[in-house]
Amino acid sequence: MNESILNRRMVLRGLGATSVGVALAGCSNYTDSDDEAPTEADSVDGSVDEDASTGVKSDVSTIYATTEADRIYAADADTGEELDIFEPPVEYIDDVIVHNGSIYFGNGAVFGSPSGDDIRIEEGGLHGLNAITGELEFEFPVPEATRSPIIHDGIAYLPVSTTEIKLYAIELDTEEVLWTFEETGAFLRQPIVDDGILYIGAEIEHNDGAIFAVDAKSGDLNWRFDRPNDSVSQPSIYEGTLYVAGGDTGGDTLYAVDSESGDELWTYEGEYLNKPEVVNNTIYVSAGPVSAGPPIGSIHAVDPDSGEQKWLFDEADGRLTMTIAHGTIYASSNDNTVYAIDAESGELDWTFTTEGKYATEITVHGDLVYVPDDDGALYALDAFSGDEEWVLDPWNDTFQNQFPTVVDTPEDGDSVDSRVRLRTGAHHYEEINSSTSIDG
Numbered sequence: 001m002n003e004s005i006l007n008r009r010m011v012l013r014g015l016g017a018t019s020v021g022v023a024l025a026g027c028s029n030y031t032d033s034d035d036e037a038p039t040e041a042d043s044v045d046g047s048v049d050e051d052a053s054t055g056v057k058s059d060v061s062t063i064y065a066t067t068e069a070d071r072i073y074a075a076d077a078d079t080g081e082e083l084d085i086f087e088p089p090v091e092y093i094d095d096v097i098v099h100n101g102s103i104y105f106g107n108g109a110v111f112g113s114p115s116g117d118d119i120r121i122e123e124g125g126l127h128g129l130n131a132i133t134g135e136l137e138f139e140f141p142v143p144e145a146t147r148s149p150i151i152h153d154g155i156a157y158l159p160v161s162t163t164e165i166k167l168y169a170i171e172l173d174t175e176e177v178l179w180t181f182e183e184t185g186a187f188l189r190q191p192i193v194d195d196g197i198l199y200i201g202a203e204i205e206h207n208d209g210a211i212f213a214v215d216a217k218s219g220d221l222n223w224r225f226d227r228p229n230d231s232v233s234q235p236s237i238y239e240g241t242l243y244v245a246g247g248d249t250g251g252d253t254l255y256a257v258d259s260e261s262g263d264e265l266w267t268y269e270g271e272y273l274n275k276p277e278v279v280n281n282t283i284y285v286s287a288g289p290v291s292a293g294p295p296i297g298s299i300h301a302v303d304p305d306s307g308e309q310k311w312l313f314d315e316a317d318g319r320l321t322m323t324i325a326h327g328t329i330y331a332s333s334n335d336n337t338v339y340a341i342d343a344e345s346g347e348l349d350w351t352f353t354t355e356g357k358y359a360t361e362i363t364v365h366g367d368l369v370y371v372p373d374d375d376g377a378l379y380a381l382d383a384f385s386g387d388e389e390w391v392l393d394p395w396n397d398t399f400q401n402q403f404p405t406v407v408d409t410p411e412d413g414d415s416v417d418s419r420v421r422l423r424t425g426a427h428h429y430e431e432i433n434s435s436t437s438i439d440g
Contacts, residue, residue, distance in 0.1 A: 053069065056060075058081045060412035063370060064096050064103060064131075065378050066403035067397045071094060071135070072103065077365060077406050080380055080390030091126060093163075094148040098407040098415045102128040102137055108145025110162050113434045114177070119144055126158050126170060131410040140175055142168065151428040152193045152216065159188040165202050167191070169219060179219030179389075183212065189234040192423050199242055201232040209251070211235060211244055213262060223262035227255070233275040235425070238304055245285055246275035254285055254300075256307060257382030266307035270300055272319070277422050278304060279324050279343065286331060288319025297333055299341060311346035315339075320375065323418045325364040326383055330418075332359035338371055340380075340386060350386035354379060360399075361425075364418040365406040372399035401408045 056062055061077040070093050072086040072370050092109040108124020118229065124146040128138030142158075149156040154173060160166040165185035169178040181200075189201035191214075198214040210234035213222040230251040237245040242257040254268040254276060276285045283304050288297035297316030302309055318335030328349065329341040340349040356375030363370050368389060369381040376398035380389045403425055406417040414420075420427045 029101070054081070054083055060130060061365070061406060062131075062409045062410050063365075063378075063404050063432075064098065065370075065372065065392075065399050066093055066096055066105075066402050067394060067399055069397045071394075071397060073128070073392065073394060074134075074410075075378075075392050077159070077368070077370075077380075080392050082392065084134060084200040085419045086129055088127060088129060088134075089136060090124070092122060092124070092145070093127075094146070095375055095402045095416070095425050096405055097148060097151065097420070097427060098131055098405060098410070098413065099151045100414065101131050101410065101412040103131050103134075104128045104138070104149060104151065104156065106146035106148040106158060108161070110145050110206050121162055124161075126156055126168075128172075131407065131413075138175070140170055147190055148425070150190055150193065150423075155216070157191055157198060157216075159190055161187050161201070163187065165204075167198075167200065167214070167219075169216075173309060177383070181212070181219045181221070181375070185210070185287070190425055190427075192235060192237060194237045197259070199235050199237065199259070201244055202235050203231045207231045207251075207261055209415070211242065211257065211262070213259070218427050225257055225262045225264070226300075227253075229249075232272075236276050236278050236423070238278040238283075240305065243276045243278060243283055243304070245276050254283070254302065254307075256304070267308045268300070268302050268309070270298075273300070273323065275424065276302075277322070277424070279422075280327075282310060284322065284324065284329060284341070284343070286320040286322045288334075297335070299329055299331060299346070301346060302342075313339075313341050313346045313348070315348060321361060323362050323422065323424065327420045328360055328383070330364055330369050330383070332362040332371055334359075336373065338362065338369070338381065338386070340369075340383075350384045352379075352388070353383055361419075363403055363405065363420075365416060370404050370406070372402075372404065374398070378404060392401070 008170050056074050063077040066071050074083045090107045092107050094106045096105045109122040125141035131150050144160040144162045147159045147161045149158045156166040158424040165183040167181040172249045185204040191198040191200040196216050198216050200212045202210050203309050210226040211225040233245045235242045240259050242259050245254045256265040272287045274286045283302040285300045297318050297320035299313040301311045316333050318333040320333050322329050322331040327343050329343050331339045336354045338352040354373040356373035360372045367383045371379045377391050377393040378399050379391050405415040407413045
């Protein structure tokens with residue numbers, strides 16, 4: 001039986017710990033052997049002439065995006081001009097996050113047969129590159145494949161993405177492991193941290209889910225919330241309540257859970273629900289099946305106190321993932337469409353269609369919406385009109401199913417885009433309440 005790969009990219013797209021993907025990270029999407037590589041520098045048309053790149057500047061707002069060939073493209077976030085291409089000395093890299101002038105990411109992969117037998121792990125770890133030069137500055141290998149970290153108070157919390165539940169707390173200055181948290185189960189989502197507590201969504205087995213509340217300093221378990229037959233997403237928190245939905249595999253229930261006790265407060269029922277976000281006293285939950293199920297997508301707006309629905313957007317033809325800025329929900333879909341939806345009314349403002357089959361993870365900074373697609377391109381759209389401002393299309397490579405990230409001052413700055421401010425996926429912690437207005 002053919003061996004297939006299950007890496008963090010596919011886990012982020014919603015596959016279970018023993019599921020099998022069909023695309024190998026690092027494979028090229030360029031197949032015409034008669035064509036030749038570009039020889040002249042033209043940063044937005046896909047050139048890889050690195051000698052002609054201008055280099056990352058300390059004061060130029062820069063977007064970093066990873067590719068299937070494990071490169072990190074750095075481009076001017078406003079113009080799309082290619083600034084540099086970094087090639088880390090590791091494979092299967094996950095989302096990138098910039099903190100204090102360093103690009104951090106996890107890596108590694110899990111291989112296995114469709115039956116889940118013969119599991120083989122490509123080891124990973126935590127890595128940090130200089131955000132200006134791309135030079136390797138930090139390297140902490142571990143014997144498991146890992147997701148990218150969240151970073152808070154000088155500590156990187158690094159989740160393992162293999163067939164077990166394990167989280168490392170690594171002090172960045174000393175490169176020492178402060179503690180590890182381990183439980184029986186399949187794999188972890190990235191945690192969030194609030195008031196000294198880590199909240200971690202996990203899949204236990206056979207789509208059973210759980211949330212763990214763990215002391216961020218000691219690694220001790222405070223409480224555990226189990227959900228049989230319902231995997232859980234990365235949670236969001238607002239005014240002492242956790243909100244967690246069905247995870248990347250698409251569960252049917254949104255849970256409100258008391259953050260101190262772990263007690264369930266209320267539930268909201270839907271279909272194929274994903275990670276919730278809380279902005280301006282409203283919970284927003286995107287939805288849609290990962291693979292099986294009807295090709296539909298929706299956004300649910302829910303009252304955080306009562307769990308009652310405020311409105312429902314159900315005009316998409318594919319699974320939606322979203323971010324929020326400027327009072328607008330920006331949702332990318334596997335029907336290759338980007339939707340801009342008014343966050344107060346649920347009315348559709350505009351749509352944009354990419355050249356690929358589906359648009360992937362989306363983020364916003366300033367007046368631009370950044371959208372990778374499966375055809376290889378990274379689009380920058382006007383946040384208010386949906387007009388295309390620029391497109392970066394790497395030759396012989398494709399931007400993978402990961403969040404790009406934006407930093408205003410690469411020399412010593414942090415990621416500042418909307419998904420970081422909402423604490424979605426890998427992120428550094430900011431003193432920002434997720435219920436406040438996110439301006440991008």
